[in-house]
Amino acid sequence: MIDLSSCLSESAIQISDRTSCSKNSNVSCMISPNSTPSTQNTVTCLYRTILSTRKKILITVTWSKNSLSQGLSITIGEDPSISFKVNTNPRLFRKLKGSKSLEFQGCKVEVFWDFSSARYRSVHEPEPDDGYYIFITFDSELGMFLGDKARETLQKQEKSGPRMAKFSLITRHEHFSGNSHYQTRAKFCETGAAHDILIRRSGELEGRKNSELSVSIDKKTVIRVRSLQWNFRGNQTIFLDGLLVDLMWNVHDWFCNPDSGHGVFMFRTRSGRDSRLWMEEKILHKDEKEEFSLMIFAACKNM
Known part of the structure; x- marks a missing residue:
């Protein structure tokens, strides 16, 4: 750049x-x-989360799709080793709902997702339009969430929900061919x-x-x-x-x-x-x- x-x-x-x-x-x-x-191959979004402790954490979410696979990868921080991948292709016999635990700088990170009802604007797009959720917590504090189902869940919980950090989307990269x-x-x-x-x-x-x-x-x-x-x-x-x-x-x-x-x-x-x-x-x-x-x-x- x-x-x-x-x-x-x-x-x-x-x-x-x-x-x-x-x-x-x-x-x-x-x-x-x-x-x-043109076909959208990958979408990479970089988020910045500020926890209640004022600690800043970068979260990278990458959606990808090609003729062989369709999936999501999430990286916590700037260390690529602290990441994992989820298959989001509904045509494959894979679990589209689940959770994952990670350790990041002495903090317990938990990721919850559900793509079982995900809908896409186009069959070619790697990123779902609605019908899904992703929650990421840091020591039980909600650090980030994505998807319309996530917003619906939080609205139902109202004040009984978990502590919520401040997060924002910084950059979005889209690759087309x-x-x-x-x-x-x-x-x-x-x-x-x-x-x-x-x-x-x-x-x-x-x-x-x-x-x-x-x-x-x-x-x-x-x-x-x-x-x-x-x-x-x-x-x-x-x-x-x-x-x-x-x-x-x-x-x-x-x-x-x-x-x-x-x-x-x-x-x-x-x-x-x-x-x-x-x-x-x-x-x-x-x-x-x-x-x-x-x-x-x-x-x-x-x-």
Whole structure:
């Protein structure tokens, strides 16, 4: 990410009209009925939990799916040895409900999950949309939970439930392979709505002529880049859900390394007092409340 951030100039940032997503918001992004979205292979989410003792713990949750397997891996802290995997494929004769105990820095960690009724927005997506829960406790204090069933359970327990730590989603990484149509959904703040994000590439990359890139949010175009072979890196700032969101792209590998490279798109929220774009390596050392980043790695061809 250093190369992506260092190539961007402060003078290139443009703040869009606050009444819409962008200055091109009245231009709808039309999707061809024959256009099939690329396949989402993996989704990696990094959460930060702050326990009642003020101890901060990072939790990495990775959803993955390919032609042979479908599963979930959870890592506590930054040591990859403190992790485990769960098979979430409902077609296999595996236990989709269970628990696991771990030790982390003298703390007893317990993970509970249930995917027996999980539902997915698409058969290709590795991450369930609803019908599941994940609970993670640290010495009986609830450190993190995921899924609609988790929220339902906590609402029923009300005040009789366990102590609850504060946790937040810091980064979300999504990897796609397939054609030139990349589609996902994301929330940029806890109080905001989920937004539909569509990234589309048109034109031929091999001939390097008439290639074009467009990014839309909720069917409204926020950027359109023509002559992409000359503008393969850039940035735009948009205003969304009351937040400034930096949108940065680097699709150099689409032209120079198409067989194994990825185009990289990053959406990152920042406060109005931030004057510079940032590098993601610094995210864990910042204490801003509303910081969140979504990164999309878009393969040019099937891999």
